[in-house]
Every structure is written in structure tokens, then in C-alpha cells.
Amino acid sequence: MRAVVQRxxxxxxxxxxxxxxxxxxxxxIYLGVDRxxxxxxxxxxxxxxxxxxxxxDDEGRMNLALSDTGGKVLIISQFTLSADVRHGNRxxxxxxxxxxxxxxxxxxxxxxxxxxxxxxxxGEFGEHMEISYINDGPVTFIYDSALL
Numbered sequence: 001m002r003a004v005v006q007r008x009x010x011x012x013x014x015x016x017x018x019x020x021x022x023x024x025x026x027x028x029i030y031l032g033v034d035r036x037x038x039x040x041x042x043x044x045x046x047x048x049x050x051x052x053x054x055x056x057d058d059e060g061r062m063n064l065a066l067s068d069t070g071g072k073v074l075i076i077s078q079f080t081l082s083a084d085v086r087h088g089n090r091x092x093x094x095x096x097x098x099x100x101x102x103x104x105x106x107x108x109x110x111x112x113x114x115x116x117x118x119x120x121x122x123g124e125f126g127e128h129m130e131i132s133y134i135n136d137g138p139v140t141f142i143y144d145s146a147l148l
Contacts, residue, residue: 001031001032001033001034001037001041001042001045001105001143001144001145002031002032002034002081002082002142002143002144002145003029003030003031003032003045003049003081003142003143004029004030004078004081004140004141004142004143005027005028005029005030005049005052005054005140005141005142005143006027006028006133006135006138006139006140006141007026007027007054007055007135007136007137007139007140008023008025008026008027008028008074008133008134008135008136009024009025009134009135009136010022010023010024010025010133010134011023011026011028011074011131011132011133011134012074012131012132012133013074013076013121013122013123013124013129013130013131014129014130014132015123015124015127015128015129015130016127020121020122020123020124020129021074021121021122021123022074022121023071023072023073023074023119023121024072025069025071025072025136026066026069026071026072026073026074027049027052027054027066027071027072027073027074028073028074028076028131028133029049029073029074029075029076030076030078030081031075031076031077031078031081031106031109032077032078032079032080032081032082032096033077033079033082033096033097033101033102033105033106034082034095034096034097034145035094035095035096035097035098036097037097037105037145038105039105039108041145042105042108042109042112043112044145044148045143045145045148046109046112046113047116048143048148049143050065050066050067050113050116050118051065052065052066052141053065054139054141055068055069055071062139066118067116067117067118071118072118072119072120072121073113073118073119073120073121074120074121074122074123074133075106075109075110075113075120075121075122075123076122076123076129076131077102077103077106077123077125077126079093079096079097079099079102080093082095082096082097083095083096099125099126102125103125103126106125107125110122
């Protein structure tokens with residue numbers, strides 16, 4: 001499982017001209033599910049992201065987690081995070097989990113975030129999405145569950 005996490009001042013997802021999710025300050029999470037990922041992997045990764053101290057304290061240091069700031073999450077499924085770009089110019093998506101299983105884990109990730117008391121907005125799994133955001137910093141982190 002892989003994630004790209006950005007600290008944002010605002011973020012929104014639009015599908016077919018309709019806003020599916022929007023947040024003010026918080027985290028924009030792009031989540032990719034690899035073959036073989038399971039709920040335990042997801043919980044470990046999401047827990048690590050939610051504990052990430054990337055928000056400024058009173059002294060301007062990145063010392064606060066999302067829950068300390070009242071921030072929200074916009075979580076977007078993104079199978080392209082599983083791409084293998086080592087050979088040639090066309091990415092291979094053999095590492096990506098099949099859509100039904102990936103959607104189930106994505107949905108569980110959303111539930112897990114909400115169960116932790118964090119407000120979570122979403123995109124629409126498998127749809128063409130337009131994501132707008134203002135990155136705060138810029139502050140961006142890349143997570144790979146194989147490295148946790």
C-alpha cells in the first residue's frame with residue numbers, strides 16, 4: 001500500500017462537474033492498494049499517517065498531528081501509485097490490486113479514519129476525478145507500507 005500525503009489549506013474532488021468531497025485545512029491523501037495488501041497493512045499505514053506531526057505549533061515547528069489541529073482528510077483512491085515505471089515508457093500496473101478488493105480496502109481506510117474521530121471526505125473509486133488543492137508549505141510525504 002502506498003500513499004502520497006499533502007498538508008493542504010484546502011482540497012476538493014470533482015467528478016462529472018459534481019463535488020464529491022471538499023475540506024478546508026488538513027491532509028489530502030492519495031491511496032494506492034498493492035496486490036496482497038490487507039486490513040492490517042491498511043490500519044498500520046493509516047495510523048502512521050494520522051499520527052504524522054506535520055502541522056506547526058505556536059513556535060512554527062512541525063509538532064502537531066491532524067487531531068491536534070481539528071483538520072480533516074480528503075482521501076482519494078489512486079491505483080497509479082502502484083505503477084512500475086522501471087522498464088520502457090509505458091507504466092505497468094501489475095502490482096495494483098484488482099478493483100473489487102482495492103475498493104474494499106479503500107472503503108475500510110475511510111471507515112478507519114472516521115473511527116479515529118477525523119472527518120473524512122472522499123472521491124469516487126474508479127472514476128475520473130479532478131482534484132484541486134492548495135498545498136501548505138509545500139509539505140508532502142510519501143508512504144510505502146513495505147517500508148513501515
